Amino acid sequence: MNKELQNKSPIYEALEKYKKMRVVPFDVPGHKRGQGNKELTDFLGEKCLTVDVNSMKPLDNLCHPVSVIKEAESLAADAFGAKHAFFMVNGTSSAVQAMVMAACKRGDKIIMPRNVHRSAINALVVCGAVPVYVNPGVNKELGIPLGMSIHDVKKAIDENPDAKAILINNPTYYGICSPLKAITELAHEHKMLVLVDEAHGTHFYFNEDLPASGMSVGADMAAVSMHKTGGSLTQSSFLLINNELSKGYIRQIINLTQTTSASYLLMSSLDISRKNLALNGQEIFANVVKMAEYARKEINKIGGLYAFGRELINGDTVYDFDTTKLSIHTRDIGLAGIEVYDILRDDYGIQIEFGDIGNILAIISVGDKPLAIERLISSLSEIKRLYCKDKAGMFDHEYINPSVAMTPQEAFYTDKKSVLMKDSEGSICSEFVMCYPPGIPILAPGERITKEILDYIAYAKEKGCFLTGTQDINIEYINIVI
Structure with a gap:
């Protein structure tokens, strides 16, 4: 990464320059820099509405970048160690779908874990590729799916040598990482593309003490949710490509589904957040890890709640663990994760990422502060004291192996x-x-x-x-x- 170059934000700088030009708008959007919708302007602020603009020559065009967006993409590729980075404004779901549709056409096989996000299976519905599911490992005590075993991946490849690609979660929602490097090397030996869903792994690129990223191990494509842990606005993401993949072809695939009216609010947030992480990411995520590890330690002192971490690593289905993920098992206090999720929100004013049958997940990232961590810990302690009950009769697993009958x-x-x-x-x-x-x-x-x-x-x-x-x-x- 060239840190000297990373100090620039081409899209943001172009928007600031455009504002100073005081151009009279006879284009879309129809609110005309906020003048046509006072309530919206009062809510979001005039500063925001004045840069909610349409594509034009001074600001480039996301469908076919030739100037400031092209430069911003180049800087993002440098920051992430990729051959090229595409700005995605339809969310990481569209980045995952673009990866699958770029790698596979109707009838092509793709190897993937069954605990993929729905966006990956949606891509199969659209393009007609055929999934070869690798059932992830399962931790029966926690009731959670793990990563893919290298043995199971090898078996799937041996049985389906004509598969075009393999998709890997890095990490899972719970912070579990598969043996990414070994799977990538194995897939490449068999001439298969490696696609990495890194919706929850943006931070892997900016701190050397975190698990390996897709680009660092030579994967061909990675979908990265900058908005989840990198600080950009919701719905903004990157699609990274590597190796000999055609940038022009991938953009054609992206343009099949991505909007032609790309939001400059989303793109500038990607531009500014990339700059922030490129310049300060090591320090930022070292602090995030410190907060998450502190929370994990204190929650485990409460009793009955288990904030799991690196002790789960087994070198295979849990090859590595994302320590920024504060995943907490709740079943031993007699409460489903979703029940704790609801109590935290309704009674304590704390919104966590999700609760399922036996676990909750609190996302710790760039915007968290120690005081908020303390509030979460004390609230969980009180919930345990007030609501703890016998766990008899509770469901004891999350993941069920599917029986696939049709594509x-x-x-x-x-x-x-x-x-x-x-x-x-x-x-x-x-x-x-x-x-x-x-x-x-x-x-x-x-x-x-x-x-x-x-x-x-x-x-x-x-x-x-x-x-x-x-x-x-x-x-x-x-x-x-x-």
Whole structure:
């Protein structure tokens, strides 16, 4: 990384220059720098609305960058150690989908862990690629999916030598990392592309004490959620490419689905946040790790709550662990994670990232302060004291191995009918069912519906998980293949 160059923010600088030109707008957006919508301007601020502008010659165009956006992309690539970086304003979901659609066409196989984000399976629905699922390891005590075993990946490659690519989570929502370097080298030996979903791994690029990043081990593409842990605005991300991939072709794939009206608020936030991390990331994330490790230590003193960490590392399905992830097992105090999630928000004014059946996750990142960490710790201690009960009868696992009967595209677009969830056992699912967050499907199109899965869905609903994915907004009916 060239730190001297990283001090620049081309998009931000171009916007500041444009503001000073006092141009009279006869283009979109129609609010005309905030003048046409006083309530919105009062809410977001005049400074924000004056830079909510359209693509034009002085500001470049995201679909075909030739000036300031092109320079900003070059700086981002330098910061992340990539061949090229694309600014993404449709979220990391669109970056994941672009990776899959760039690597695979209809009928091509792609190896991936089943605990992928829904965006990866959505990409299969759109492009018609065929998933070869590698079931992740499972920690039965915590009830969480882990990473992929190198043995299981090798088996999938040996059985599917014609697969075009392999997709790897780095890390999972819980902070678990697969053996990224070994899988990458193995895939490349078999002429397969390596795609890395780093929605929760932005910080890996800016602190040498954190797990390896996709670009550092030679992966071909990586989708990076700058907004999650890097400080940019929600929905802004990077797609990184490496090796001999065609920048022009990848941009064509991105432009199939990405907006032609890219937000300069999102792009400038990426530009400024990249500069901040490039110049200060080592120190920032050293402090983040320090806060997370302190919280982990104090929470584990409470008793009954288990904030897990690097002790889970086994050199394979937990090859490494992201210590900035404050994942906490709650089942031993008799509460589902989603119940603790709700209590923290409703009674203590604390919003954490998610709660599932047995765990909660608090994201610790660039904007956190020690006082907020202390408030979280003391609130969890009080919740344990006030709400602790016998854990008998609680669900004891999160991940259920799927039975795949059809490709996602075939199942999603085939003839289907809607039946009561309770009457669907044995049928093939034609849509998604998932708790959000994290957005990892319990059921995906093409998978067999089992009693175990139905029991899990019913328990998740009972405990208050926010279920999504079905046409039926009440999640009482489900579409099945006829």
